[in-house]
């Protein structure tokens with residue numbers, strides 16, 4: 001068969017191993033780990049599903065070497081210290097072997113990331129003192145916690161730890177290892193002139209700063225032998241004051257190339273900045289880091305991998321075809337759609353669900369410790385996915401509402417063998433996903449189309465321009481009615497709200513031509529702020545007026561909210577908090593401050609983003625319309641995509 005993306009789908013040999021295609025799974029952490037550091041079944045299944053999805057390798061993260069100094073303290077309320085994989089202790093081998101087998105049985109090569117956090121790890125000295133060892137003395141980013149210079153004996157111990165872990169992992173059945181030399185962890189801390197000020201053989205010249213990394217690679221190589229594929233991740237540019245730039249990364253690449261089989265070029269470091277480059281946000285173009293890999297590749301002969309916001313097969317094919325990189329690595333793209341490689345291989349790219357770069361996964365992990373994905377309800381529920389069974393009896397299922405929740409429910413029910421009819425009152429599937437028109441949310445539109453395509457392929461009968469009423473249900477007589485009819489904009493009872501200058505945020509995509517130069521956005525939640533940003537990017541003069549004392553309190557505290565606020569600032573958007581809108585005139589909006597003072601905000605258009613309210617009337621009308629009935633998504637509580645897709649999926653699983 002002729003592949004549509006022949007270069008991306010072509011195999012590659014690294015060391016003595018042939019990898020089935022060029023789509024690699026970048027390391028992602030999962031927290032289903034026992035206190036001893038053994039992988040538990042939910043973690044194993046989390047990676048297994050991606051192996052089944054067709055990626056050439058699966059990189060598990062992360063085995064921490066030298067736990068004595070390498071365990072990071074709790075990273076948020078839901079994290080407990082010590083939830084990192086153990087590989088050095090021989091007692092970890094059974095769980096490592098189970099992990100490796102779960103991956104290799106699907107034809108992917110299991111790889112394990114080995115890492116040490118350096119100064120961010122903590123060592124409890126015999127006298128009880130907590131010590132953070134880094135290359136040189138200094139302070140952690142809090143400016144208070146001291147860092148001590150790592151003694152050479154500890155350096156040697158850590159190097160030996162890498163070797164022990166590598167030998168165990170090979171014995172357990174891992175077919176590849178991934179050494180983390182980037183993102184500001186130990187090996188990069190030593191290579192960085194910003195953090196390494198040592199005067200011994202591990203500091204000073206570039207060769208000395210690279211010495212730790214080289215000794216680690218040599219020790220690991222000795223442990224696994226020749227021909228065993230070794231991948232090294234580096235950051236091409238530290239992107240911090242005093243940090244190294246690409247020229248040093250090229251020199252580093254030259255030093256390591258004979259020791260490894262794949263050089264994985266990422267960039268940046270973990271920092272407090274909301275727009276860290278190592279995990280590109282949705283304001284950055286896709287493939288924003290590819291040029292680093294391409295530049296480094298010009299100087300070395302070892303194969304090079306690139307990573308960072310990649311998921312578009314056309315783009316990835318071009319990267320490989322034009323020799324910018326030999327391998328593309330994806331993390332979030334395979335979380336949201338583990339089947340992406342299979343879809344690429346079989347030319348079903350229009351069914352790819354694209355990562356929204358919404359950071360729901362990140363925020364939820366810090367909030368509850370649970371791994372979730374806004375658009376993949378099976379993420380962290382892989383047990384269900386791997387054991388997905390048809391229903392014992394095929395039912396007639398009617399789904400009301402073709403938004404994300406309705407489509408997910410219809411798709412899941414159809415895949416379980418039910419006869420599914422999906423009704424959408426408008427002329428297109430997608431619901432609230434279609435309201436997005438901003439450049440930084442464009443994937444939402446693509447994903448709505450992909451979900452619709454998948455429903456179609458799964459045999460769902462789609463009826464557009466069809467409103468589900470009690471009468472309609474009676475006529476159809478389904479066994480099961482799944483209701484996801486969504487919400488409508490909340491229209492605040494303000495004099496002038498029906499003025500012609502007022503546009504509801506949901507209508508923005510349809511009525512963009514009517515939006516004037518000066519816009520006041522009424523409502524500074526995440527949605528309002530995002531619409532404001534989009535308008536400012538398009539050249540409008542924008543003011544956000546918010547009743548509460550802070551903007552976007554509903555946006556994820558990690559990366560999302562700080563980045564949104566930074567962008568509002570960058571685009572010169574005026575913001576007024578603690579102001580309650582009192583009336584709207586033809587030429588602007590009046591609002592009253594907490595201390596009763598009225599202020600006028602001139603505007604050609606007032607964009608109302610005051611929230612959404614569930615379509616309760618429809619819910620009430622349909623309450624008793626079918627033997628089994630479930631309501632979910634915005635028609636229950638106007639909320640996030642995550643709840644709509646998860647609850648739609650779960651409802652479909654519950655049909656017996």
Ligand SMILES: Cc1cc2nc3c(=O)[nH]c(=O)nc-3n(C[C@H](O)[C@H](O)[C@H](O)COP(=O)(O)O)c2cc1C
Pocket residue numbers: 026027028029061062113180183266278279280307308309310329330331332333361362
């Ligand atoms: C949930 C999650 C967990 C991650 N955990 C790790 C990790 O433990 N070690 C690591 O080196 N990178 C980790 N990464 C970073 C990815 O490997 C990758 O470099 C980054 O997400 C950029 O790729 P992407 O845009 O394809 O997601 C993680 C990413 C995600 C989304």
Ligand code: SF4
Pocket residue numbers: 332333335336354355356357358359360361362372373374375376
């Ligand atoms: S939660 Fe959002 S950022 Fe994370 S993988 Fe899913 S779509 Fe991507």
